[in-house]
Amino acid sequence: MSLPILAVNELAMSFGTLEVFRSVSFSVARGETLGLFGKSGSGKTTIGKCIVGLERPTGGEIRVQGANILNMGKKEFRKLRPKIQIIFQHPETSLDPRMKAFENLIEPLKLHSGLKQDALLKWGEELAELTGLRPEHLARYPIQLSGGEIQRIVLARIMALSPDFIVADEPTSMLDVSVQAQILRLMQKLQRETGVSYLLISHDLEVLRKVCHRIAYLDNGTITSIENIKRDVKR
Numbered sequence: 001m002s003l004p005i006l007a008v009n010e011l012a013m014s015f016g017t018l019e020v021f022r023s024v025s026f027s028v029a030r031g032e033t034l035g036l037f038g039k040s041g042s043g044k045t046t047i048g049k050c051i052v053g054l055e056r057p058t059g060g061e062i063r064v065q066g067a068n069i070l071n072m073g074k075k076e077f078r079k080l081r082p083k084i085q086i087i088f089q090h091p092e093t094s095l096d097p098r099m100k101a102f103e104n105l106i107e108p109l110k111l112h113s114g115l116k117q118d119a120l121l122k123w124g125e126e127l128a129e130l131t132g133l134r135p136e137h138l139a140r141y142p143i144q145l146s147g148g149e150i151q152r153i154v155l156a157r158i159m160a161l162s163p164d165f166i167v168a169d170e171p172t173s174m175l176d177v178s179v180q181a182q183i184l185r186l187m188q189k190l191q192r193e194t195g196v197s198y199l200l201i202s203h204d205l206e207v208l209r210k211v212c213h214r215i216a217y218l219d220n221g222t223i224t225s226i227e228n229i230k231r232d233v234k235r
């Protein structure tokens with residue numbers, strides 16, 4: 001059996017005297033969407049931040065294809081980091097308001113790929129097409145875009161890095177229902193085409209049941225159950 005893309009083992013986190021969670025364990029297979037459900041303040045976002053290195057847990061392990069990222073040196077982690085991405089509830093915070101949408105889209109490629117301008121533009125156009133962005137969207141500044149369009153730019157930016165794993169923290173909770181469905185369908189399409197795995201964080205069980213392969217329930221500092229939803233993982 002192949003290693004899970006992500007395995008979280010007995011993760012613990014306290015902020016000072018506040019114990020947020022004490023033993024969180026789950027794993028995510030390649031091409032799988034695992035939902036993470038829990039009430040407000042249970043620590044869902046903190047778990048996501050620990051996975052991408054934005055917070056350091058107080059205990060436990062986070063293994064990416066078997067390697068514990070908490071034991072990695074800075075250099076080794078920096079090499080892995082483009083492969084594990086996070087998208088937030090307020091996606092506009094990850095865009096530069098002074099750059100047009102297309103420049104925002106190709107920015108990570110510029111930083112990480114070393115591609116020349118022509119190749120950058122071509123790849124950027126392909127990503128825009130893949131994520132359903134039209135040329136008129138690409139010529140606008142973030143403030144001139146709707147929430148759904150911004151979330152598409154954010155997804156296109158992330159897909160440019162060919163990630164293995166995306167933590168999606170309430171990615172659609174700010175969108176109205178029809179746009180929410182479009183973005184969830186886009187995430188599923190990207191998964192079918194690239195095999196990317198998601199940890200989808202939400203307090204909306206209906207959304208999780210629609211798109212996840214399994215749902216992990218976080219309560220009282222631990223994962224109390226993992227529900228299987230009937231859906232095959234395509235790898």
Ligand SMILES: Nc1ncnc2c1ncn2[C@@H]1O[C@H](COP(=O)(O)OP(=O)(O)OP(=O)(O)O)[C@@H](O)[C@H]1O
Pocket residue numbers: 015020038039040041042043044045046047203
């Ligand atoms: N950097 C921090 N310093 C101190 N406390 C923090 C920090 N980050 C989060 N917390 C606290 O940890 C707890 C868990 O927060 P977290 O944002 O992970 O919960 P959540 O389950 O994502 O909540 P929500 O569903 O409301 O977004 C909260 O009580 C929060 O106030």
